[in-house]
Amino acid sequence: MAASTTAAEKGHRTLLIERLGFCGGAAVSGMSGTICGLYNAVENPEAAQPQQVIFGFAERMRRALDAEGGLTSPQIYGKTWVATHDCATYKKVSTDLLRSVGVNILYHTEMVDVLTEDNAVNGLILHTRSGFCKVMGRRFIDCSGDADIIFRSGLTTTKGNNGVIQNPSMMFKAGNVDVAAYLDYWGNDTISPPKVVDKLERRDELIRKKVWLFPTVNPGEILVNGTKITGFDGRALDVTNPVDHSEAEQFSIYQAKEFFKFLKEEIPGFENAYFIDYAQEVGVRQTRTISGIDTLINDDVITAKKRKDSIARSSWPIELHYGSKPKTEWLIDDYYDVPFGSLVPSDGQNVIVAGRCLSAEHEALASCRVTAQCFEYGRAAALATDLSLRSRVDYNEIDGVEISALMNIDYYGKKRSIF
Secondary structure (H helix, E strand, C coil): CHHHHHHHHCCCCCEEECCCCCCCHHHCCCCCCEECCCECCCCCHHHCCCCECCCHHHHHHHHHHHHCCCECCCEEECCEEEEEECHHHHHHHHHHHHHHCCCEEECCCEEEEEEEECCEEEEEEEEECCEEEEEECCCEEECCCCCHHHHHCCCCEEECECCECCCCECCEEEECCCHHHHHHHHCCCCECCHHHHHHHHCCCCCCCCCCEEEECCCCCCEEEECCCCCCCCCCCCCCCCHHHHHHHHHHHHHHHHHHHHHHHHHCCCCCCCEEEEECCCCECCCCEEECECCCECHHHHHCCCCCCCEEEEECCCEEECCCCCCEEECCCCCCEEEEHHHHCECCCCCEEECCCCCCECHHHHHHHCCHHHHHHHHHHHHHHHHHHHHHCCCHHHCCHHHHHHHHCECCCCCECCCC
């Protein structure tokens, strides 16, 4: 959405291809439900006020969702804050943005193959309800999250930590919760307190022992991130494999219902709650990543490395979803920069990526893949596309410092640091 909106605003004829019937990706279809990565991290959020560290398209969406009544105020998440959005409002805001700038949209359409010549992408083969069709283009932005165009073009991709990816989750919502009673017991931090972890440890049927609950904008409604999705035999799943992906969707149904049962039995405020709905699909954290002309490495995050070619800043922790308890490493009172080159395939010409498939090491990806930063990757990819077309150069010939300078001009007519 950020990529197509920005490209269209730059005057380019832009086609957005989406396999679902709405825009928003995992934020909506996976019901991830929170804008993560907007704010700084501190030792004691209870005694501090959130400071926003990223603006640009992320701020544009934050304002639009808030104006429609579809976004909560900042909520404590460990040592930082998140804002929880309403998925229905997200769909409306996305549609407004895309239509307002004249993006051409093909919903219910899937890319199934790539047309290439001399290492360049010339077109895509699409599948629709009416059959197959072909679209041609001069530049392509792969926002699939799975590096689908890159992969089908034969360009280099890797997958996880030696092929092992982070566990997906199935989000769901609970209604008719006594939110005051729940908060009195749980506390203001959306991450489960030790007393809840202790209860989860005693429930063998629940394989995740550290969970997150987010009050939404709707009275009595809680967004639940409490599942770890594996195979029925306990193995880690690769959701680029359709058999594994199908098993993930099935296993997730049972895990979500078991955790909802736990909430009703163990957590005050949930006694009279009802199960509203599952997310439309499991929320995927990681699949393929590209091999970029630059790579965000683990030490860049840990040491808070700063860059002149930054396209986004982040204080979001390294958040690894392995085992029963997600591992979290915080970046207190600091941030790191994501380089432009992490969006540019090292062996491509006229294709660029945006989203979680950027070039990053495994632990670094566990930090840089979240919503606010992904908005900025989309905007950076579109700005690079505009420069590429106007200057008649390939993406790998673009100076990332120039893109960083363009990123520092926000949507409200001011020059402002992305921090």
